[in-house]
Amino acid sequence: MLIKNVNIYTMDKDNRIVENGYVRTEGNKISEIGIMPCETDDGSNVFDAKGKNLFPGFVDAHTHLGMFEDSLCFEGDDGNESTEPATPQLRAVDGANPLDGYFTEALLSGITTVMISPGSTNPVAGQIAAVKTYGKRIDDMIVKAPSAIKFSLGENPKSVYNDKDRMPITRMAIAAIIRETLEKARKYYREKTKYLSDPENIEPPEYDEGNEALCRLFDGEIPAHFHAHRADDIFTAVRISREFGIKCVIIHGTEGHLICDELKGKCLGILSGPFMTDRSKPELKSLTPRSPGITSGSGIHTAIITDHPETPIQYLTLCAAVAVREGMDKMNALKAITSTAAELCGISDRVGTVEVGKDADFVIYDGDPLDITRRPFAVFINGKLIFS
Numbered sequence: 001m002l003i004k005n006v007n008i009y010t011m012d013k014d015n016r017i018v019e020n021g022y023v024r025t026e027g028n029k030i031s032e033i034g035i036m037p038c039e040t041d042d043g044s045n046v047f048d049a050k051g052k053n054l055f056p057g058f059v060d061a062h063t064h065l066g067m068f069e070d071s072l073c074f075e076g077d078d079g080n081e082s083t084e085p086a087t088p089q090l091r092a093v094d095g096a097n098p099l100d101g102y103f104t105e106a107l108l109s110g111i112t113t114v115m116i117s118p119g120s121t122n123p124v125a126g127q128i129a130a131v132k133t134y135g136k137r138i139d140d141m142i143v144k145a146p147s148a149i150k151f152s153l154g155e156n157p158k159s160v161y162n163d164k165d166r167m168p169i170t171r172m173a174i175a176a177i178i179r180e181t182l183e184k185a186r187k188y189y190r191e192k193t194k195y196l197s198d199p200e201n202i203e204p205p206e207y208d209e210g211n212e213a214l215c216r217l218f219d220g221e222i223p224a225h226f227h228a229h230r231a232d233d234i235f236t237a238v239r240i241s242r243e244f245g246i247k248c249v250i251i252h253g254t255e256g257h258l259i260c261d262e263l264k265g266k267c268l269g270i271l272s273g274p275f276m277t278d279r280s281k282p283e284l285k286s287l288t289p290r291s292p293g294i295t296s297g298s299g300i301h302t303a304i305i306t307d308h309p310e311t312p313i314q315y316l317t318l319c320a321a322v323a324v325r326e327g328m329d330k331m332n333a334l335k336a337i338t339s340t341a342a343e344l345c346g347i348s349d350r351v352g353t354v355e356v357g358k359d360a361d362f363v364i365y366d367g368d369p370l371d372i373t374r375r376p377f378a379v380f381i382n383g384k385l386i387f388s
Contacts, residue, residue, distance in 0.1 A: 001025045001383050002040055006049035006364065008033065010354040011056050011338040015331060023054065025360040028382035033356060047385060049364055052377055055334070056354050057112025057361030059341035060316050062225070062251050062271045062305040065114050065133075066096035066103065076100075079119035081126075082160050085168060086181045088210035090126030092116045093145050098131075098138050102313055106133040107386055109314040110363030110376040113143060113342070113351045117150050117251075120227040121160040123168060123177045125150035127213050128225060130347045132361075134381045143347050143359075148249065149217060151178055152227040153236055155283050175236055182244050185214035222346055223247035223268060229254040229283040238266045249344050252307070254284055257291040260298035269301030269344045272336070274311040276319055292336060293328030303341035304333065321370040333370065364388075 001024070008018040010033075024032035024044060040046055069076030078095035081087050096116045106114065112133055118126035127146035135141040153174055162169040168177055188211035195204040205211075216222045226237035229252050241248035250256065253270035256263060272292040279287050296302040304320050306313050320333040332340075342352025350359050360383035363369070363376050378388035 001047065001360070001380070001385070002038070002044035003047045003049055003054065003362070003364075003380075004038060004040075005036060005051055006054045007051070008354055009053060009055045009334070011335055012353045012355055020051075023354065023360075023362070025383035028360055028384075030354065030356050030358050030360050033354065047378070047388075049378075052364050052366045053369075054354065054362050054364050055110075055369060056338045056352055057363050057379070057381065058110045058316060058337045059113045059303075059345070059347075059352055060106070060111050060306055060308070060313060060337070061115050061303040061341040061345050062273075063114045063116055063308040063313060064119060065106065065116050065308050065313060066098060066100040067092065067116060067118070068309050069097055070101045080121040080160075081118075082121040085122050085157065085161060085177050086124040086210070087118075087122055087126050088124050088149060088181065088185070088213045090118055091146065092118055092127060092129040093131075093138050093142065096129070096131070096138055098135055098141060102308065103133050105312070105314040107379055107381075108376070109316060110365075110369065110379055111313060111316055112361040112363070112379065112381050113347070114313070115147060115345050117148075117225070120150075120152040120156040123152055123157050123174045124181045125152055125227075130345055132381055134384075134386055143350055146213060146216065146222055147346055148223050148225040149214060150225050150227065150251075151237070153233040154227070154229055155281050156227070171233070171236070175240065178240055179243070181210075182214065182217075182240070182246075185211045186218060186244060189215045189218045217244070217246040220247065223249050223344075225249045225251050225271070227251045231255040231259045233283075234259065234263065238263070241267070251305075253295065254291070255286045256300070257288070257294035258286060260295055260300060264298060264300055269303065269340070270295055271303045271305045271341075271344060273305040273319060274307040276311050276315065276322060289322050289326040292323045292333075293326055296328060296332045296336070301340055301344060302332070302336055303344050304336040305341075317369055318372055321372055324370060330370065
């Protein structure tokens with residue numbers, strides 16, 4: 001595929017904009033980026049963008065897409081296994097339905113990659129997956145799985161298990177369950193590491209699916225994503241992460257803008273949102289759309305999320321536009337749904353920027369993608385034109 005006569009917003013570290021350029025793809029990857037004119041005699045299919053603007057496919061860094069299904073109640077509720085507080089063995093890929101209608105709405109909104117996460121009722125919730133939004137079989141859509149482990153702090157676990165009259169019903173108990181689970185996994189990881197160093201003389205630990213998943217945290221292969229709204233919960237996430245030497249990303253970070261100086265440098269960043277919702281529980285009392293602008297402005301890496309279905313996924317660019325209206329730098333807002341989102345999810349080797357070697361995922365606009373009156377003109381995934 002050759003996309004020509006297009007202004008390319010690469011979203012790379014230099015924020016390069018290639019005016020009147022072209023992008024060539026080979027298979028599902030970007031093979032060449034240049035300035036017009038270009039040679040087209042290599043047999044490429046040609047898409048003439050006629051001066052429009054090309055961006056990386058948008059990335060929503062925290063959703064429950066396909067796990068809380070459109071128009072269904074319990075029958076389509078596969079996001080929370082709220083019968084056991086520690087479930088690291090659960091995999092989002094086993095609960096997400098790619099034929100749910102919201103996958104199509106994501107595509108029509110230019111969102112080409114999403115993080116699909118278990119819900120937030122359990123202190124240790126399970127394995128997050130990064131997937132593309134186009135396909136019928138989830139196995140064919142995976143970018144990275146697991147891409148993170150989901151942990152949850154605060155009112156959601158408290159509320160669910162208080163109703164069941166069982167632990168945890170306090171923040172102390174939530175933290176204790178997370179620590180106990182991580183300590184068991186760390187012991188398992190050490191035993192497994194010893195076995196792999198000398199398999200002929202050392203017995204392996206008894207196989208445990210949950211511990212296997214958590215081992216990736218200690219390898220540094222994937223980060224921990226902590227659901228945390230209140231400032232004290234955010235710092236509990238940081239505290240536990242430092243105790244166990246694992247990488248930490250804060251999901252939501254509703255009070256993150258109140259603690260920028262104290263938080264900077266202590267986590268990888270914040271997946272900010274949803275902020276276009278009501279203050280439905282006490283820990284959301286400081287909810288404001290100004291938050292992502294304040295945290296990113298202070299130097300904390302900040303992505304913008306919908307937390308679909310809390311905010312329907314098709315409004316990701318609307319969320320970014322509102323953040324700009326409320327003070328966020330526009331380039332930071334665009335990065336918050338492209339490159340920064342990909343970095344915080346550990347998938348920036350594949351998506352989030354327009355660079356040679358990356359996946360050929362693009363969204364083309366006739367104008368500004370943060371203009372809420374605009375729709376995508378065209379969307380490509382893996383070098384394939386999905387619609388125009």
